[in-house]
Amino acid sequence: xxxxxxxxxLSMKNNTGIxxxxxxxxxxxxxxxxxxxxxxxxxxxxxxxxxxxxxxxKNFKIVIVKSLFPSRRLWLQxxxxxxxxLDNNTDVFWGGGEYIPVLLPARVKTCATIHDVVFxxxxxxxxxxxxxFYNFLLPFSLHKTDSLLTISxxxxxxxxxxxxxxxxxxKVIYDGIDLKKFIPDExxxxxxxxxxxxxxxxxxxxxxxxxxxxxxxxxxDHDLVVVGATGWKSSDLSEKxxxxxxxxxxxxxxxxxxxxxxxxxxxxxxxLFVAPSLHEGFGLIIAEAVxxxxxxxxxxxxxxxxxxxxxxxxxxxxxxxxISDKIISILSDPVKMRQMSVKxxxxxxxxDINNVSRQYIDFFNTL
Numbered sequence: 001x002x003x004x005x006x007x008x009x010l011s012m013k014n015n016t017g018i019x020x021x022x023x024x025x026x027x028x029x030x031x032x033x034x035x036x037x038x039x040x041x042x043x044x045x046x047x048x049x050x051x052x053x054x055x056x057x058k059n060f061k062i063v064i065v066k067s068l069f070p071s072r073r074l075w076l077q078x079x080x081x082x083x084x085x086l087d088n089n090t091d092v093f094w095g096g097g098e099y100i101p102v103l104l105p106a107r108v109k110t111c112a113t114i115h116d117v118v119f120x121x122x123x124x125x126x127x128x129x130x131x132x133f134y135n136f137l138l139p140f141s142l143h144k145t146d147s148l149l150t151i152s153x154x155x156x157x158x159x160x161x162x163x164x165x166x167x168x169x170x171k172v173i174y175d176g177i178d179l180k181k182f183i184p185d186e187x188x189x190x191x192x193x194x195x196x197x198x199x200x201x202x203x204x205x206x207x208x209x210x211x212x213x214x215x216x217x218x219x220x221d222h223d224l225v226v227v228g229a230t231g232w233k234s235s236d237l238s239e240k241x242x243x244x245x246x247x248x249x250x251x252x253x254x255x256x257x258x259x260x261x262x263x264x265x266x267x268x269x270x271x272l273f274v275a276p277s278l279h280e281g282f283g284l285i286i287a288e289a290v291x292x293x294x295x296x297x298x299x300x301x302x303x304x305x306x307x308x309x310x311x312x313x314x315x316x317x318x319x320x321x322x323i324s325d326k327i328i329s330i331l332s333d334p335v336k337m338r339q340m341s342v343k344x345x346x347x348x349x350x351x352d353i354n355n356v357s358r359q360y361i362d363f364f365n366t367l
Contacts, residue, residue: 002092004038005094006095008042009022012046019097021175022097029357031354032354033059035059037059037061038060040063042062043075063084073133086104091108095110095145100112102144109147111146111364112141115155116155116302120158146367147367149172151173152302152307155172176353177284179349179351184293188269192220192221193271194213195267197263197273197275204276208318210240212323214248214320220327223251224253225270267288270289271295272295275289277299287307291345293344294341295330295344297312297327297330299314299316
């Protein structure tokens with residue numbers, strides 16, 4: 001069987017959650033499956049070392065399909081890509097980032113992984129241009145697929161409710177992370193900072209964490225370290241930071257996008273990881289922090305409690321007071337922090353990317 005994959009993410013220098021998930025899943029598959037053939041379609045290659053690692057499996061090849069469009073969603077609909085997919089005798093096409101080429105003939109079985117429908121659950125947190133694609137192209141794309149995958153039971157229920165997809169068409173395969181990369185390091189000394197990772201957009205709710213930090217700043221010695229690119233509608237957050245006195249603003253460090261190596265080190269050395277999200281279809285950043293042995297404070301929103309059960313501590317995302325109180329409670333109890341770390345390391349094994357990759361191979365074979 002020849003399986004084609006949307007690997008546009010190979011051309012993106014700074015990938016976030018979905019891109020990271022797709023590339024890691026492909027890498028996991030390449031280490032396991034020596035039966036099926038895989039064709040990775042991309043407009044360019046930026047991650048050359050990653051590509052070389054995948055191509056160690058001789059059943060994999062990368063096909064460059066140049067793009068006239070600045071958008072992955074539009075590139076997928078190009079007639080040029082359609083022609084190349086068919087010329088390579090593709091049997092199955094997987095869109096790991098929710099969309100597929102909608103003009104493919106019925107003989108090519110199609111499947112897509114949809115991560116969440118937050119644009120329906122929390123429409124005010126989605127940018128206008130995203131809403132256009134989400135409300136018009138995405139439903140059409142999903143209804144054109146032969147099968148759908150999603151990353152949690154909560155996401156499945158929301159897809160059924162908001163997009164009117166038959167539940168029988170949707171299979172749940174949880175996300176996974178590379179447990180050989182995200183690991184605790186006992187040699188690293190914990191430092192006095194709280195870590196936030198995520199694109200600075202309304203859904204990630206960074207502003208509530210900043211407000212909580214303002215409340216607790218004079219009670220702890222910790223700084224706040226923020227990793228993530230500036231996203232849509234982040235002006236409120238910027239105004240909040242600019243309004244702070246220098247004594248407080250200098251304790252909030254914005255690092256922007258960092259390398260994987262630096263990200264792992266930050267997870268390992270942070271005293272506490274805080275994710276005050278308003279919605280998550282899975283919560284990869286939470287999984288990464290847990291895998292690095294760092295206690296996590298998050299929220300009971302979306303699929304987070306389904307995926308992580310009692311591993312994190314939970315706070316109300318709309319209450320900076322509650323977030324502040326929970327942070328102080330955790331940081332003032334070293335025994336509890338150690339217990340959270342040990343319990344999390346045992347729990348997170350279930351989300352090993354290799355297990356996820358095996359499930360994807362099995363799924364492709366059923367098509």
